[in-house]
Amino acid sequence: MxxxxxxxxxxxxxxxxxxxxxxxxxxxxxxxxxxxxxxxxxxxxxxxxxxxxxxxxxxxxxxxxxxxxxxxxxxxxxxxxxxxxxxxxxxxxxxxxxxxxxxxxxxxxxxxxxxxxxAQQTRQDREERNLDQVHATKELTRNLAHEIKNPLGGIRGAAQLLALELQPTALWSELEEYTEVIIHEADRLQSLVDRLLAPYRRAQVVGDVNIHEICERVRSLVLVQFPRGLTIQRDYDISLPDFRGDREQLIQAVLNIVQNAAHALRDRIAQGDALIVLRTRVARQVTIGKQRWRLALELHIEDNGPGVPEEIKDRIFFPLVSGTDGGSGLGLTLAQTIAQQHQGMIDCDSQPGRTDFRITLPLP
Structure with missing residues (x-):
C-alpha cells in the first residue's frame, strides 16, 4: 500500500x-x-x-x-x-x-x-474512583431512603390522628399549628426521599434518542429561567448517531447539570457575561466501568463560572452535597445515577473560570 x-x-x-x-x-x-x-x-x-x-x-x-x-x-x-x-x-x-x-x-x-x-493515569484513577463512588452512593441512598420512609409515614399518621382528637379550647389553634408543622415537614421529607428513590423506582422507557434534541430541550428550558445575562452556545458534532435510551431521564440528567451551572453563574449573569457551552463529540475505544466500547458520545457542559469549591470537589456526586446556598444536593447524584443506568458515567474537571462536566454514553 x-x-x-x-x-x-x-x-x-x-x-x-x-x-x-x-x-x-x-x-x-x-x-x-x-x-x-x-x-x-x-x-x-x-x-x-x-x-x-x-x-x-x-x-x-x-x-x-x-x-x-x-x-x-x-x-x-x-x-x-x-x-x-x-x-x-x-x-x-x-x-x-x-x-x-x-x-x-x-x-x-x-x-x-x-x-x-x-496525566493519563491520574485521569483513569479518577474515573475508577467516580465509578466506585456511584456504586457506594447507590447502596447508601436506597438503604437510607427506605429506613427513613417507614417511620416517616408513622409520624405523619400520628400527627393527623392527633389533629382529629384535638378539642376546641383556648390552646386549640396553637396545638393545631404544631400538628400542621409536623405534617408539613413530614411531607417535605417524604418528597426528598421520593426524589432519592426516583431513578430506581421508575422503569426505563427505552427508545431512539438524539442527544442534540435533548440539548435543545434543556437549552430552551434554562433560557426561560434565565432570559437575560446568560448565553448558551451550541457546539455540536452532527455526525453523532441516535442511540437507545430513556429520553425523559436523560433530559432530567442534562437539565440538572445545566441548571447547576446557571446557578453557579449568578454573579456573571448579573454582569451579563455568563456562558454555558453544550459540546458534543464522538469518542472511540472508550473504557467505561472496565468495559471497552468501540464508540461513545461525549456531551461536555462547560461554563465560565467560579468553579466547584475545592472542599467538595471529590464529593460532588454524593447525595445532599451542594455548592450553592439552598441547594438540595441531589441534582448531580440523580444525573450520575441516570448516566450509570445507560452504562455511562459523568466526570468533572473544574478550576476557577472553567468547569466542564462530561457525560459519556456508549453508542451501538
Missing amino acids: NPKSLPNDTPYGCFDLLATLVAVVRPDGVCEFANTAVETLFNLPRRAVQGSNLLEWFVDTGRLIEALEGVSRNAFSSSRFDAVIRRGPRTHDDLLPVHVIVSQTEDPERLVIELIEN
Missing part, C-alpha cells in the same frame, strides 16, 4: 486502536492524519484536526520545530522531549503536560508524532 495516499481508513487506520495520541504530520507541522485519541483530547472532530498545524497546540514550539526539522532531514531517526500542549482554544488556557516522540516514516515528508499524557 502506498503511504503517500492518506484516505481516512488507510494506511494509518491501525493507529485508531491505540490509546496513545498519534498524528502524522508534514515537516512544517501540518497534520495529515490524527487518530481518535487526538480527536478526543482536543474535543474536535477529526476533520478539524487534520489540516491544522499542531504547532498551534504547543505552548513552546521551539523543541517541536527543532525535532521536526532534524528528523525530516535524517539528522536523527527520532526525538523525545517533554512539552505542554493546549487542550482547547488559546482562550481556555487548559494546559496538559505530555511526553513527545517524533519519529521517521518511509516518506521523509511525513513524520509520526506520539503524545503521551503525563
Whole structure:
C-alpha cells in the first residue's frame, strides 16, 4: 500500500486502536492524519484536526520545530522531549503536560508524532474512583431512603390522628399549628426521599434518542429561567448517531447539570457575561466501568463560572452535597445515577473560570 495516499481508513487506520495520541504530520507541522485519541483530547472532530498545524497546540514550539526539522532531514531517526500542549482554544488556557516522540516514516515528508499524557493515569484513577463512588452512593441512598420512609409515614399518621382528637379550647389553634408543622415537614421529607428513590423506582422507557434534541430541550428550558445575562452556545458534532435510551431521564440528567451551572453563574449573569457551552463529540475505544466500547458520545457542559469549591470537589456526586446556598444536593447524584443506568458515567474537571462536566454514553 502506498503511504503517500492518506484516505481516512488507510494506511494509518491501525493507529485508531491505540490509546496513545498519534498524528502524522508534514515537516512544517501540518497534520495529515490524527487518530481518535487526538480527536478526543482536543474535543474536535477529526476533520478539524487534520489540516491544522499542531504547532498551534504547543505552548513552546521551539523543541517541536527543532525535532521536526532534524528528523525530516535524517539528522536523527527520532526525538523525545517533554512539552505542554493546549487542550482547547488559546482562550481556555487548559494546559496538559505530555511526553513527545517524533519519529521517521518511509516518506521523509511525513513524520509520526506520539503524545503521551503525563496525566493519563491520574485521569483513569479518577474515573475508577467516580465509578466506585456511584456504586457506594447507590447502596447508601436506597438503604437510607427506605429506613427513613417507614417511620416517616408513622409520624405523619400520628400527627393527623392527633389533629382529629384535638378539642376546641383556648390552646386549640396553637396545638393545631404544631400538628400542621409536623405534617408539613413530614411531607417535605417524604418528597426528598421520593426524589432519592426516583431513578430506581421508575422503569426505563427505552427508545431512539438524539442527544442534540435533548440539548435543545434543556437549552430552551434554562433560557426561560434565565432570559437575560446568560448565553448558551451550541457546539455540536452532527455526525453523532441516535442511540437507545430513556429520553425523559436523560433530559432530567442534562437539565440538572445545566441548571447547576446557571446557578453557579449568578454573579456573571448579573454582569451579563455568563456562558454555558453544550459540546458534543464522538469518542472511540472508550473504557467505561472496565468495559471497552468501540464508540461513545461525549456531551461536555462547560461554563465560565467560579468553579466547584475545592472542599467538595471529590464529593460532588454524593447525595445532599451542594455548592450553592439552598441547594438540595441531589441534582448531580440523580444525573450520575441516570448516566450509570445507560452504562455511562459523568466526570468533572473544574478550576476557577472553567468547569466542564462530561457525560459519556456508549453508542451501538
